[in-house]
Amino acid sequence: MxxxxxxxxxxxxxxxxxxxxxxFRVARAxxxxxxxxGALPPGALPDLHAAFMPPISILLPVEEGxxxxxxxVASLLELDFPEYEVVVVLDPSQEDARAAxxxxxxxxxxxxxxxxxxxxxxxxxxYHGARGPRLRVVxxxxxxxxxxxxCAVNASRFPLLCTLAPGTTLRADALLRxxxxxxxxxxxxxxxxxxxxxQASPGRQLLGLRGLVAGMAGAPLxxxxxxPRGALLLRKDAVVEARGxxxxxxxxxxxxxxxxxxxxxxxxxxxxxxxxxxVLRDAVHDEPKRPSLADGEAMALLAAGAGMVALWAxxxxxxxxxxxxxxxxxxxxxxxxxxxxALEAAYFEGLFTSSRLARLALSALSVPNAxxxxxxxxxxxx
Amino acid sequence: xxxxxxxxxxxARALDALARQRDPVxxxxxxxxxxxxxxxxxxxxxxxxxxxxxxxxxxxxxxxxEALGPAVVTPAIVQWMLSRPEHGLVRLARLARFAQRPxxxxxxxxxxxxxxxxxxxxxxxxxxxxxADVPWLRNAAAHEDWRVRMAAARTLARVGRHRxxxxxxxxxxxxxxxxxxxAAHAITRLDGLAPGELELLQEGIRDAFAADxxxxxxxxxxxx
Numbered sequence: 043m044x045x046x047x048x049x050x051x052x053x054x055x056x057x058x059x060x061x062x063x064x065x066f067r068v069a070r071a072x073x074x075x076x077x078x079x080g081a082l083p084p085g086a087l088p089d090l091h092a093a094f095m096p097p098i099s100i101l102l103p104v105e106e107g108x109x110x111x112x113x114x115v116a117s118l119l120e121l122d123f124p125e126y127e128v129v130v131v132l133d134p135s136q137e138d139a140r141a142a143x144x145x146x147x148x149x150x151x152x153x154x155x156x157x158x159x160x161x162x163x164x165x166x167x168x169y170h171g172a173r174g175p176r177l178r179v180v181x182x183x184x185x186x187x188x189x190x191x192x193c194a195v196n197a198s199r200f201p202l203l204c205t206l207a208p209g210t211t212l213r214a215d216a217l218l219r220x221x222x223x224x225x226x227x228x229x230x231x232x233x234x235x236x237x238x239x240x241q242a243s244p245g246r247q248l249l250g251l252r253g254l255v256a257g258m259a260g261a262p263l264x265x266x267x268x269x270p271r272g273a274l275l276l277r278k279d280a281v282v283e284a285r286g287x288x289x290x291x292x293x294x295x296x297x298x299x300x301x302x303x304x305x306x307x308x309x310x311x312x313x314x315x316x317x318x319x320x321v322l323r324d325a326v327h328d329e330p331k332r333p334s335l336a337d338g339e340a341m342a343l344l345a346a347g348a349g350m351v352a353l354w355a356x357x358x359x360x361x362x363x364x365x366x367x368x369x370x371x372x373x374x375x376x377x378x379x380x381x382x383x384a385l386e387a388a389y390f391e392g393l394f395t396s397s398r399l400a401r402l403a404l405s406a407l408s409v410p411n412a413x414x415x416x417x418x419x420x421x422x423x424x
Numbered sequence: 425x426x427x428x429x430x431x432x433x434x435x436a437r438a439l440d441a442l443a444r445q446r447d448p449v450x451x452x453x454x455x456x457x458x459x460x461x462x463x464x465x466x467x468x469x470x471x472x473x474x475x476x477x478x479x480x481x482x483x484x485x486x487x488x489x490e491a492l493g494p495a496v497v498t499p500a501i502v503q504w505m506l507s508r509p510e511h512g513l514v515r516l517a518r519l520a521r522f523a524q525r526p527x528x529x530x531x532x533x534x535x536x537x538x539x540x541x542x543x544x545x546x547x548x549x550x551x552x553x554x555x556a557d558v559p560w561l562r563n564a565a566a567h568e569d570w571r572v573r574m575a576a577a578r579t580l581a582r583v584g585r586h587r588x589x590x591x592x593x594x595x596x597x598x599x600x601x602x603x604x605x606x607a608a609h610a611i612t613r614l615d616g617l618a619p620g621e622l623e624l625l626q627e628g629i630r631d632a633f634a635a636d637x638x639x640x641x642x643x644x645x646x647x648x
Contacts, residue, residue, distance in 0.1 A: 086453040087484055088491065093521075094483035153643050155636035157601045170647070225483045 046358035053346040054367060060339045061374035064252070068381040071258035075389060090218070090225055097125035098217055098275065099198030103190035104132040105208050108142035114211070115143065119174050123217040126204075127176045129194045133184045134166070140181060147171035149179055154197075160286040162193040188293040192286040195278065203278050205294060207271040209324050210237050216320035220275040223314035231280045231301040231312040234262065236269030237323035246270075248379060255382045257315030258389070263302065265315045266295060272321030274298065280305070317389065347371065436462060440469060448479035455480070456488055463492050467500035474519075475504065475512025482515055489522040498523040505531045513540065517547030525551070536560040542569040549575040555583055565591050570600040577603060581610035589614060593625075596634045604634060608641035 100118055104111050111130070118128045132139055143149055149169035156165055163183035171177035180197045182190070195203060202224060204217065216235065223233045236253060239246065253269030256262075274294055284300050287293040298313060305312035347368070354364040439461070442454030455473065458466040467474075474485055489497050501523040504516055517535070520528045528551070535548040537560070549564060549572075561583075564576035577595050580588050592614070595607035612622060622642055629635040 086456065087449070088456060088487035090481065090483035091486035091490065094481075094486055094518075152647075153636075153639050155601070155604070155633065155640045172647075226479075226481045228478075 044358075046353055049349060049353060050359055050363065050367070053349050054370065056342050056346040057367070057371045057374055060343055061378045063339060064255070064378035065381055067255050067259035067261065068378075068385050070260065071255055071385055072388070074258060074260060075385075090222060092124040094225060095124050095218070095221055096202050096224055097200035098123065098127075098202045098204050098221060099194075099200040099278075100126060100128045100204045100206070100217075101191055101194035101198065102128060102130045102206065103187060103194065104130060104136050104139045105187075108139045111139050112142050112146045115174070115177060116146070117211055119176055120214070121212060121217055122214040123221070125200070126217060127178060127199060128174075129197050130177070130179045131182060131190045131194045131197075132179065133163075133182055133190075135184060140179065143171075143179055144169070147174040147177050149177075152178075154178075156196065158196050159282050160192040160196055162189050162196060165193065165197075168197065186289065188287040188289045191293065195281055195286060198278065201278050203276045203281060205274045205276070206321070207237060207273070207294075207323065210272055211322050212273065213320040213322065216273065217275075219316050219318050219320050220273060223316070224275070224277070227314070229305070229307060229312065230314055231277050231305050232262075232298050233275045233314040233316055234266055234298070235272045235316040235318065235321045236265070237272035237321045238319040239270055239323050241324070242270070251379070251382050251386055254317055255385060258317045258385070262313040262315040263299065266298060266313075270323060271295075272323065276301065343371070436465065439466075443470060443473065448477075451477075452480045452484065456484075459488055459492065463496045464500075467497065471500060471504055472509070472512070475509055475515050482518060485515075486519060486522065489519060494522060494524045498527055502527055502531065514543040514547075517544045520547065521550070529553075533557060533560070536564065542567070542572050545569075545572045546575040549579045552579050553583060555585065558583065558588065561588075562591055565595055570598070570603055573598060573603045574600070574606050577606035577610050581606065581613050584610060584614055586614055586616035593634075596629075596638060597631045601637075604637040605641075608634075608637040609644070611638065612641045612645045 102115070102118070106114070115128060115130060130143065140149075149171055151167050152170040154168040154170075156168065163185040166181045166183065169179040169181070171179070178197060180193055182193050185193070191205065202221060204220065206212070220233050220235055224230050236250060236257070239250070242250065250269050253265045253267070256268060257265030271294065276297070280301050281287075281297065284297065284304060288296040288300065290296065302312045350359065350364055350367050353359045354361065436458060439454045439458035443451050443458060445451045445454075451473075455466070455470050459470070474480070497519075501516070501520055505520065505528060509516065517532070520532055532548045532551045535544055536552075536557075540548075545564060545567065549561070552558075552561065558580075561576050561579055564572050565580070567573055567576070573595060577592065580592055580595075584592065589611065592607050592611050595603055596611065598604050598607065611625070622638070626635055626638045626642065629638065
């Protein structure tokens with residue numbers, strides 16, 4: 043057997059292995075769903091008692107304009123959860139946001155004994171909202187995003203911390219769904235819910251779907267890498283022990299990885315994925331989500347495809363073999379996507395529609411022009 | 425759910441068998457169905473599981489106990505308390521709130537004399553509503569676990585008089601923020617404080633953390 047034939051076999055093996063991995067996750071998720079709480083009739087288990095729910099501090103560094111911040115804070119103050127607070131952090135350059143919040147919630151400077159557990163830029167003042175008793179606003183010296191989050195951790199009062207991606211809003215029961223895993227598993231460090239994007243393109247939806255399947259199959263870190271960022275609920279003592287949010291790109295994802303590895307639990311044991319549409323996101327505010335280096339399977343597929351093209355260009359494989367390879371890759375990818383969709387349909391029965399299935403299936407087939415034939419396609423990004 | 429409406433012996437046996445399975449969701453669902461169906465029998469049989477199975481979230485058991493009502497759960501809770509289970513005492517202490525308070529408070533308060541886990545002592549402190557029990561509070565205020573000291577400060581806020589000021593001033597200098605927080609709030613709520621006494625106290629405190637915390641509590645009091 044020649045080296046070219048060996049390489050061709052290897053590349054085909056990669057394609058098959060990736061598809062099998064997805065199908066394995068689908069099967070595992072289905073098994074977990076069949077045994078999970080969702081398989082029981084409604085009311086079979088009592089709700090969680092409000093007095094036993096751990097209180098939550100929502101951390102909200104200001105990243106948007108004054109009107110958006112006020113609307114966001116107002117919506118966060120209306121959530122359905124027994125005990126929580128919203129800690130807004132801003133710096134002097136966001137004077138307009140502070141003024142808008144002051145007008146909307148009647149902020150007043152409060153002589154608070156600030157607990158500085160993590161080193162951050164100095165705090166100038168802490169305001170309490172007379173019209174929103176759950177609201178506290180921290181004005182601090184300028185710093186980066188991680189510094190603002192650490193400052194919010196210092197100001198927070200409660201044992202669980204919730205962080206949100208920009209542009210997201212929470213469903214009224216979102217905190218309840220995110221906190222539930224902490225009540226059920228005492229060793230948990232993080233629970234996370236992906237953002238549901240109303241106007242996402244089919245390709246992006248497909249990526250989110252794979253993230254959902256990974257999350258349901260008990261692979262929350264992979265789910266986080268694939269899904270649009272939504273909300274995280276973190277144990278404060280673990281965050282403080284990890285010395286706060288890491289500096290650099292994407293402090294949230296880095297912190298989750300750090301907490302997971304520091305927990306000493308098996309991979310995924312410290313992180314729980316909440317497979318429910320509790321975080322909503324306006325896609326216009328979002329950056330495109332593409333397969334990244336963190337997604338090893340996508341990288342392996344790309345490498346296998348590139349390898350086959352290189353063999354073909356070098357004359358080592360015939361055109362028919364190249365086409366057969368891509369046909370196999372697309373067919374397996376489609377099969378894996380269809381299985382994922384079937385699982386999603388079983389889980390979110392009410393959300394399942396044939397047009398959605400068709401759109402996602404065609405996207406999975408990577409037919410570039412298919413989208414223009416489909417109703418309700420995503421509008422172009424500005 | 426069909427079994428639940430039967431309520432017969434056969435159904436009870438089936439639910440008992442299901443409730444003993446290892447699967448946490450199925451076993452808890454079976455236990456709940458049985459408790460809704462024949463609560464007194466089910467409480468008798470399921471007592472050890474309700475107290476010891478950590479995979480049955482206490483927040484769900486609590487909702488069920490609340491729904492069953494104090495008249496139903498009190499006899500079982502009192503019986504469990506008197507038997508003082510080696511395992512599950514912490515859960516029992518937390519579930520005691522769903523029983524009739526007069527019937528459990530004497531037993532729970534007696535736990536303060538022992539060397540129980542901090543969670544048990546914290547639960548016991550919740551049942552102190554009489555000045556006669558304040559000496560137990562002083563012991564709790566010096567406990568090595570900060571959660572017990574915090575619970576002691578909260579209880580002093582409820583039952584403390586002016587003569588407990590010294591104990592609260594000690595707690596106000598505690599190294600843990602939450603203990604200082606509750607001690608400061610307890611001080612601002614003490615019965616028998618003279619007008620202007622709080623301001624004098626704050627001026628006299630040398631510990632900056634304690635003074636800041638008392639200032640915060642005084643501001644909270646003015647705002648509320």
